[in-house]
Amino acid sequence: MEDDYDLEQLYNMIFKRKSFRRFDDSLTLSEEELKAIRKKIKSLIPLVNNIEVRCKAVPREKTTSKRGEYCLLIYSEEKDHYLLNIGYMFEQLDLYLASKNIGVCWYGMGKVKEPQYNNLKYVIMMALGKAKEIEFRKDYRKSKRKETSLIWKGDLSLEIGDFVKYAPSACNTQPWRVLCENNTLKIYRTTQIKSIMPKEKVPFYNSIDMGIFLFILELALSHNNFSFQRILSLENVDSNLIPIATYLLEKRRIS
Ligand SMILES: Cc1cc2nc3c(=O)[nH]c(=O)nc-3n(C[C@H](O)[C@H](O)[C@H](O)COP(=O)(O)O)c2cc1C
Known part of the structure; x- marks a missing residue:
């Protein structure tokens, strides 16, 4: 690393x-x-x-x-x-x-x-x-993104949803959804996407988007002094919310 x-x-x-x-x-x-x-x-x-x-x-x-x-x-x-x-x-x-x-x-x-x-x-x-x-971007808050409450559910005390949502995604579809509970993050890809992208291409590009999101999420976790264990999900679930990864978090003690 x-x-x-x-x-x-x-x-x-x-x-x-x-x-x-x-x-x-x-x-x-x-x-x-x-x-x-x-x-x-x-x-x-x-x-x-x-x-x-x-x-x-x-x-x-x-x-x-x-x-x-x-x-x-x-x-x-x-x-x-x-x-x-x-x-x-x-x-x-x-x-x-x-x-x-x-x-x-x-x-x-x-x-x-x-x-x-x-x-x-x-x-x-x-x-x-x-x-x-x-x-380059001068004020990231002016770039179009979904409300944090739509993409981040559960425990809001981490305060990173407001930042990680600026990850780029195909046609700005922002397919990431996060559930935060008990120091665990569950990351999903929603299939409920409205986009001009041809429907059959959405899983392909949105999977790349999810990889982008995971990297940006991990940067934000490190920035906030969290260490984590990442477990990738087996992506064979037929659901509106496809599990992508789980993160087990631990706050680093600053000595
Ligand atoms: C996987 C992927 C594919 C993309 N493909 C295109 C593309 O074909 N044409 C384009 O103009 N932008 C493309 N983009 C850029 C997105 O439209 C852009 O990331 C999104 O609108 C958010 O804007 P920002 O990157 O300026 O923050 C792509 C982005 C990603 C992540």
Whole structure:
């Protein structure tokens, strides 16, 4: 795990990041920045071990994306929880890049020429490009999110629901629901989603969203001095609320 300073820096980026839909074409990523991105990708922490994940950065023109200087194409082995794993890993990159003034947009709509890479399945892309500090989010409270009371039930004393809800999600569907009781968090994905996304694509993208959410939740727990044990659920429940994970929390004593 990264040290606390790095986690704290990533936590702060929850409020700075945003989805970049317009990139300043006069700015380009330097060779050092590209090198730093490659290095960061190698250090991303997986949610689930032993799922092979590969990615490659290609010039935007090699994809259907109209934005970004590069698109990062992400491929994965299709094992249990692989979509959660992709969300969890690459949200770390999204937040890290915000700290380096590199704009990102998770881009589910993008299409690639190669749906396979070394037998791994194409999952999603991220559009990337250099940006100016001023283009990042200034007041996160102005970004559109659901009322906390809708996504967070039970014990409210943790006071993190108001922050974790700023996680990005496909079409801003925010499929996460949390029940907090007796120092335990139960995380669900709701299937009651209203969206312009084709219905059959919702479970795919919302599973990536849930992985993103888990990473952001864990940053917020660390920020609030909680240590935790995470137990991923077996996702085979046919319900409006699909269990994703349970977190057993313990408040760290500050010496
Ligand atoms: C898995 C995923 C797929 C996304 N796909 C697209 C996309 O295809 N096009 C787009 O403009 N935004 C896309 N987004 C960005 C979301 O629309 C955005 O995260 C959401 O509206 C919240 O806004 P924010 O990221 O600026 O906080 C995607 C986000 C996620 C997490």
